Amino acid sequence: MMRIVLPVIGTVAAWRDHVRRLAAEGVAPEGVRWTVGEEARDLLVPDLPPILPRPLKIGREALDEIETALCHSDSERFNRAHALVLRLNDGLAWGDRTDPALRKLMEQAKTVRRDIHKMHAFVRFREVPTEGPRRAFAAWFEPDHHIVERGTPFFAKRFADMDWVIATPAVTARFDGTLHFEETADTARPPPDATEDLWRTYYASIFNPGRVMVKAMQSEMPKKYWKNLPEADLIPDLIRGADARVREMQAREAEEAPERRRAVARTMAMPERLQPEAGTLDALRAEAAACTRCPLYAPATQTVFGEGPRDAKIMVVGEQPGDQEDLAGRPFVGPAGKVFDEEAEAAGLDRRQLYVTNAVKHFKFTPRGKRRIHQRPDTGEIRACHLWLEGELGLIRPKLIVSMGATALQSLTGKGEGILKRRGGIEEMKDGTPVLVTVHPSYLLRLPDPELAKVERAKFREDLAQAARYLD
Known part of the structure; x- marks a missing residue:
């Protein structure tokens, strides 16, 4: 009986080299006893007839699966793999699960891959002191199988910018720009860190x-x-x-707020009005009230159409109605509307002389308890609602459009990106109507820094003042 001692580090590669030599020498698998890490010399007792020497040639897929299975903790894995290599070389079809030995090897390879997956998922690094320029981390892990050499290249790719150690009871992996392995000498767990x-x-x-x-x-x-x-x-x-x-x-589940129930009740209780004259804002408003061109109509309380004089020289276009606008049925009556009113007045604009509307006429939101949280309209919803904005533009024929926010800018010009770089500039619609670009007043309300909010509000006021000067 030949006894072959494989090293703890590089076990699979050493087994592969030995199997090639044994096949070339015609040694039968039954005449070999494999061990790992034990100090012993090779013993050859010729009590079994030799087999014919042969070169080995098996497919890459089969070799990879065999080498994966060799990481299993089963003590018989080396003999089983040795015998299968010879049989595959002699014509056994790879993947034939009717063969008990091959089925066993494939099942063990699957178990090893699962153990490697667990290693990738459950290794927890802790930062340790280091004198070098790179941060250093350490982890302790206890795998079921001999997977350190096969499982740690994943960490070398993912954490290549730091030094780290992954210690297990048998083998420790170290990475300092190069991955190398050693037998574990210290089994102490790394101490907790601040993270x-x-x-x-x-x-x-x-x-x-x-x-x-x-x-x-x-x-x-x-x-x-x-x-x-x-x-x-x-x-x-x-x-x-x-x-x-x-x-x-x-x-805390979503529940319809009482304010919305009352708003819906008011809308349903309104008496039918006389049919408005065709080609007027009232007719367009009545048509938009029954809009179902996109899914936003279903959860919204009502269509929120624009308002203002038919002969307004300036049209102001925002994004969409908010919670309060949806309940009231009027644009710019919520917190953002109040900011707009204050800054428009300071800039010399009278809201009563402006036509104010939104690119999207229904409130898009997600329910959270009794609150409705604003959601930005997507491109499909903007396109679906553009019909009504075109109708308003065709009837008002403003000399200047003030576009507030990216959604309005996308609807008017086809491009909503880079609004902070474009703000204050005059662009044009396809028909040549000038468009003054500015931010939406809700942007000013979301700024957490009071000083920044003050600066941005002054810029918004200057944009509106530019609109006032444009008409002088």
């Missing part, structure tokens, strides 16, 4: 109590990994509190 509390906060925030399936979770993240995961100590409490959190979430 672990942040990671726990993140994990708790994304934990979905409504989808807790403990058995499924433990299948994907077995308890054996928990001791090395900083977030694992939160899991028992998160599971215990899941039912209470679900009830809390259900209590």
Whole structure:
């Protein structure tokens, strides 16, 4: 019986070299005993007849699967792979699951790949002190199989800008720009670092109590990994509190606000009006009130059409109605409308002489409890609503259009990008009508820095003043 000792580092490559030599010498698989990492000399006892020497030639797919299976912890893996290599070389079809040995090898390769996947998912690096220019990290991981050499190139590609160590009970991988391996000498776990509390906060925030399936979770993240995961100590409490959190979430589910119910009731209670004269704003408004050209009409309370004098020299176009506009049925009556009114007056514009409207006539939102959170219209919704804006432009025929925000600019010029670079400029529609570009007043309300908000509001006022001067 020949005994071959394989090294702990480079086990698969050493096995491959030995198998080539054994095949060339005609040694049968039954006459070989494989071990890993033991100090022993090769012993050859010729108690089995030799086989015919042969060169080896098998497919790349088969070789990769065999080498993956050799990372399994099964002590018989080397003999099984040795025998299969010879049989594949002699004509055994790769992938034939009716062959017990081949089926066993393929199942073990699958198990190894799953263990590598677990390694990629559950290694948790902790930052450690370093004297070099690059940050350094360390991790401890306990795989089921011998996967360190096969699994760590993933980390070398993903974290190539830092030095790191991944230690396991048998083999340690080190990366300092080059990946190399050594037998593990120190089994101490790296100490916690400052990011672990942040990671726990993140994990708790994304934990979905409504989808807790403990058995499924433990299948994907077995308890054996928990001791090395900083977030694992939160899991028992998160599971215990899941039912209470679900009830809390259900209590906050979207519910139609009373204000909207009253607005819908007012709209439905309005008496039918006489048919407006064709070709007028009233006729266009009545037609738009029944618009179903895009899905936004369904959840909205009503169409919010433009308003202002028929002979207005300036038309102001915004994005879409907000929550208050949707309830009132009038444009620019909410917080953004109040900002516009204040700055227009300061710039010398009288809103009563302006025609104000929006590129999109229905309120797009997502419900959150009793609140309706604004959502930006998409390109399809902007195009669907452009018919009504074209109708307003054709009837008003303004000398200048003030475009507020990217949605309005896209609807008017076909391009809404780069609004901060374009603001204050005069562009043209296809028919030559001048368009003054500025931001939407809601942008000013979202700025968190008071000083920046003050500066941007002054710029907005100057844009509106430019519109006033344009008509002088």
